[in-house]
Amino acid sequence: MSDIDQVLEYLQTHRAEWDDLLCQYLRIPSVSADPGHAEDVRRAARWTADLFERMGFSVELVDGEGRPVVYAESPRVEGAPTVLVYGHYDVQPAEDPSLWETPPFEPSIREGAFFARGACDDKGQILPHILAVRAWREAAGRLPLNFKFVVEGEEEVGSHRLERFIDEAAERLACDCAVISDTGMPGPDQPAVTYGLRGIAYYEIRLTGPNRDLHSGSFGGGVTNPCNALAKMLAGLLDDHGRIQIPGFYDDVLPLSEEERARIRAVPFDEKAYFRMLGVETAVGEKGYSVLERRWARPTYDVCGVWGGYQGAGAKTVIPGRAGAKLSFRLVPHQDPAKVAKGLEIRLRQLCPPGIRLEIIDLHSSPAVLTPLDSPYLKAAERALAAVFPHPPVAIREGGSIPIVARFQQRLGVDVLLIGFAQEDDNAHAPNEKFSVQTYHRAMAVSARLWEELRRGSDGTRTT
Amino acid sequence: MSDIDQVLEYLQTHRAEWDDLLCQYLRIPSVSADPGHAEDVRRAARWTADLFERMGFSVELVDGEGRPVVYAESPRVEGAPTVLVYGHYDVQPAEDPSLWETPPFEPSIREGAFFARGACDDKGQILPHILAVRAWREAAGRLPLNFKFVVEGEEEVGSHRLERFIDEAAERLACDCAVISDTGMPGPDQPAVTYGLRGIAYYEIRLTGPNRDLHSGSFGGGVTNPCNALAKMLAGLLDDHGRIQIPGFYDDVLPLSEEERARIRAVPFDEKAYFRMLGVETAVGEKGYSVLERRWARPTYDVCGVWGGYQGAGAKTVIPGRAGAKLSFRLVPHQDPAKVAKGLEIRLRQLCPPGIRLEIIDLHSSPAVLTPLDSPYLKAAERALAAVFPHPPVAIREGGSIPIVARFQQRLGVDVLLIGFAQEDDNAHAPNEKFSVQTYHRAMAVSARLWEELRRGSDGTRTT
Secondary structure (H helix, E strand, O other): OOHHHHHHHHHHOHHHHHHHHHHHHHHOOOOOOOOHHHHHHHHHHHHHHHHHHHHHEEEEEOOOOOOOEEEEOOOOOOOOEEEEEEEOOEOOOOOOOHHHHOOOOEEEOOOOEEEOHHHHHHHHHHHHHHHHHHHHHHHOOOOOOOEEEEEEEEHHHHHHHEEEEEHHOOOOOOOOEEEEOOOEEEEEEEOOEEEEEEEEEEEEEEEEEOOOOOOOOOOOOOOOOOOOHHHHHHHHHEOOOOOOOOOOOOOOOOOOHHHHHHHHHEEEEEEEEHHHHOOOOOOOOOOOOOOOHHHHOOOOOEEEEEEEEOOOOOOOEEEEEEEEEEEEEEOOOOOOHHHHHHHHHHHHHOOOOOEEEEEEEEEEOOOOEEOOOOOOHHHHHHHHHHHOEEEEEEEEOOOOOHHHHHHHHHHHEEEEEEEEOOOOHHOOOOOEEEEEEEHHHHHHHHHHHHHHHHHHHHHHHHOO | HHHHHHHHHHHOOOOHHHHHHHHHHOOOOOOOOOHHHHHHHHHHHHHHHHHHOOOOOOEEEOOOOOOOEEEEEEEOOOOOOEEEEEEOOEEOOOOHHHOOOOOOOOOOOEEEEEEEEEEEHHOOOOOHHHHHHHHHHHHHHHOEEEEEEEEEEOOOHOHHHHHHHHHHHOOOOOOOOOOOOOOOOOEEEEEEEEEEEEEEEEEEEEEEEEOEEEEEOOOOOOOOHHHHHHHHHHHEEEEEEEEEOOOOOOOOOOOHHHHHHHHHOOOOHHHHHHHHOOOOOOOOOOOOHHHHHHOOOEEEEEEEEEEEEOOOOOOOOOOEEEEEEEEEEEEOOOOOOOHHHHHHHHHHHHHHHOOOEEEEEEEOOOOOOEEEOHHHHHEEEEEEEEHHHHOEEEEEEEOOOOOOHHHHHHHHHOOOEEOOOOHHHHOOOOOOOEEEEHHHHHHHHHHHHHHHHHHHHHHHOOOO
């Protein structure tokens, strides 16, 4: 019996123990946003650290306002590659308990799923990676790789301590690739690797016109109206073909290859069901691209908020003194947020009419992430997924941005494997969060196989 | 000594009495908006009615939820024309008393002015007309005209009862011209007749996109964003030359004649001081027109309010489900609000992108008012003003709309003379409202002369 078979059997025979461990983890209400749960957050950090200590890892709690980053390194395995695994032990608030069928921090196993806050986001996704290492240690008596685990407690509130830790400890965190399980998959039997994330550039703009609100009758025609100006400026950032009108915006955009477009066409996606879910008949967007291409691989411009003047009931005939908006640009690989910011400022100042003062506030930004489709690590992940799930994995991208992933990629210079197991209806961030029991155990098997594949992949195709 | 000289002397010798009467009037806190002042409002109506009864007028209190229209008709003067005089006895709320130097309903005469709520808006402007009639009666022993006075108590809250009264009693209200003193003049020594008011068409638009707020990363590019759509629609109503882009919008617009443009150029207006007051450097508007032309005599389009998505601090990456705006169009003579509404709907539906549901709510509208510059009544008013003030009057227009004036003009089919005496700094609708004592007495003299001029004007130039 090979090592991997022994590991998989060990995982199989200890299922009850793994279920119990996840329930223990879920019972800790580690809500990072709520100061009332500060002690629970620290308890979850210690609980996580204990797991690693029992596996002989060296562990450090890097404190961040009492929400430590748990950093754990395995004993050295000479000649083996190093993988960095990221996850988070903090959870979203559970808010209105009346919306939960069972209490959020009393895990209930029913309908084939763990129901609890944190079940899929992210305790149920990070624990399988830890337990797969444990199974290798117990069943095979050895570790196939060098492991560096980073499990943070501030993911839901901005990852501030971890960002600093990555910057400060980039050398200690050096690795061959990074693995993150905090995203989703298309269906319970349809696994996926996410090889791309969009970046973001988010701005607030503030327009100031006259120094007071004015009567739209007496003054209309005699003063530049900030609300009219705002509409003109916001509309002027997009042309009739859905192309963003910022100088240089598309210069660095990595075009979609024919191969990738074919891959995206192959992803199961029911456009009609999607629009039905959103309650709309159709959608507009950049010409020449499908809905999935536009959501995953093309830059977009969305006004996230807009305000100015009278918003109450009935009529008020006012020319307001101020107006403003929040703008989110989603960026694709090779776009530089700093360049976007410069281009945006040039364009907005072109569009801003006389009589209006414009202020642009750069709220935050992060570049896109792309793992090459021919990355040997990505191939390794695909093999691991294919061996466990009934269908082979699809390679997908995600339209959202995970700034910490970009930071791993930028600072450590490695490929990032995003292997997500959550379903759309798993209610991350919503009441009745859940995670499939079967998927939990499949994730463990995928992880156990991935460690083996990464070692092999490294032996074979990777020369550096 | 002619009749008019006797009347003017009578007015002069009774100044103290007229001051006392205005102070009595101002002491009644007839705040129409405040139910707590309901009895005061009725008291002001009775006080007004008493004035007319003592002059031998027949008086009716037309009740409007306890805020009666005071309707008073003079004894019949055979062969004389009939003038309808409009004013209002209700006042704005006085709100924060700490902002008033003297209490709003304890009139104080200082710095040459009456300080009290209602001083210029409108008790101090309607009373001179009444007292001028009284002076004719007392000093000349006869009335030069037939008078119909309409003094309402709901001007500050929408004139609902008066609108119905005009519709119901149009025949009783039949007259040769209407006189209203509820507007302003350019300077203390610079009188004016206002011969034009803009109309208004006010709408709310509501845009509905997806049935929930969506993540701008995961969904950006895959759904039509109502905020983006709103910007496009609002911006699409105006071209780069400040022309309103609604089909047929300019078809009926009465163009400015060269004579009128010359008159407007002659009106004292310091553009630099105006922009300095508003705290702006300049303003944009319809190309080819001056600031005063644009404010007085050209139609305009102002967004009075705009909303959608996230308006709080920091970043929220949301594609909102809804957005909306309030739109005010100022109309000029011969534009039909119903036609504007139809054109607006056509244009907005053209601009509305797929994936957005559009609702348009017509909140209210009123056409513009224009008294012909060659109206014999307007000439009469100019002569009366010229005889009293150190400078001859200028003819001005006003960018705002006074829907009740349009109703008088439409229902009664007569020229409306707007002879206003308030100064910009008289604080109508603000704390420390005031009205110049000198202007109060000048207004009385103008009114006494106007009655004479209207009779003569009628004898001379008017044949119908």
